Amino acid sequence: MLKKLVIAIGGVSLMVGALVGTKFEQFRTMGEVDAAMVPPPQIVTAATASEDEWENTLPSIGTLTPVRGITLTAEIPGKIERIAFDSGTLVNEGDVLVQLDTSTEAATLRAAKASAALALENLKRTRDLRKNLTTSQAELDAALARYEEAEAQVESLGATIAKKTIRAPFAGRLGMRQVDLGEVLREGAAITTLQTLDPIYVDFSLPQKHLSALELGTPVRVSADAAPGELFGGSINAISPDVDSATRNVRLQGTISNANESLRAGMFVNVEVVLPFSEKVLAVPLTAVQFAPFGNSVFVIEKGDAKDGGDPLLTVHQRFVRLGTRRGDFVAVSAGLNTGEQVVSAGVFKLRSGMTVTIDNTLAPEATLAPKPGNG
Secondary structure: OHHHHHHHHHHHHHHHHHHHHHHHHHHHHHHHHHHHOOOOOEEEEEEEOEEEEEEEEEEEEEEEEEEEEEEEEOOOOEEEEEEOOOOOOEEOOOOEEEEEOOHHHHHHHHHHHHHHHHHHHHHHHHHHHHHOOOOOHHHHHHHHHHHHHHHHHHHHHHHHHHHOEEEOOOOEEEOOOOOOOOOEEOOOOEEEEEEEEEEEEEEEEEEHHHHHHOOOOOEEEEEOOOOOOOOEEEEEEEEEEEEOOOOOEEEEEEEEOOOOOOOOOOOEEEEEEEEEEEEEEEEEEHHHOEOOOOOOEEEEEEEEEEOOOOOEEEEEEEEEOEEEEEEOOEEEEEEOOOOOOEEEEEOHHHOOOOOEEEEOOOOOOOOOOOOOOOOO
16 A cells, blocks of 8 residues: 555656646746847937037016106196097107196186286386486386286296196007096096107126126027017117125126017016127037936937948937036937937937947937917
8 A cells, every 4th residue: 555655756756847837948948049139129219419609698577667768747637628549559759648727827828928028018118218317227127027026926827737637758659548537536546658669678696606708799589479470679778886795797788670579567577688609519408318316318220230231229228427518409418428429319218238229310309499389
């Protein structure tokens, strides 16, 4: 009985050993096949790191202010008799905007003119009498004083009537109307605003370290989200003599051409000061850079050995780089890359060092220094 049991156990052991050996051989064969398999190359787009010369600019944020801008007010009280403007319209210097009631002053002015005319006749008669020595010098002086007083009254009433005719002090665009017909205005009551928008000022600041590179007449460019795709040119017209002690920034003002009045006072705008010297850079498309907290990198394409007489294999190797300024779709590489080296410009997220790639630029988007994306 014991002998049969030993034989049975031995047979089972041989079967288990045979199965284990078979599976081991299968796994070994599968490992060799996997090791021999070469993944197909990844399809990527490529760009060449090339030297370029970029204009040197200093970016800032600015606020637009009118070259001339006021709130028109009533200098003296009065009832509005006529409103001669519409909100938001352009006016010329001297155009009548509001006419206040002057009926009382006009009647008083007629009486004052009559008194002045009478005083003038009395003055003439007194002068004739004085020539004949039939009157005293004191009477002549008194007649002259009465005439000048009457003339002053006429001029005073004329000035009051003129002040009740509110005119545009300069050409510009009016704001919203703040008065109504028949309203009695108080002294100093606001009527509307008037602004000159072409040209227009932009107020902005730059760090004090750039002060030595700034001077009057330095070109300035302005862009605003209210006018997408447009650039407005001008130049620096004022540099503050002091530096802000809190921010260490120097305040500047530029005069910007605004012929179509796309820019309005109070707008937030992007400002670029164009310096007179350019900057040589090594540029690559921004899409070629893989940004990461531990460092930015690009994948450099290198040619390997050709197999079976075919084209050389292309492999990629990750390389960390130091970046400089950005301009449109490009970024400057200040360290880590050489001129003429080819980098992957799209598809970097699916790569790792040592992978083979195939370049296909047929559908690659064009990178430009001044992109103008569509609104679709």
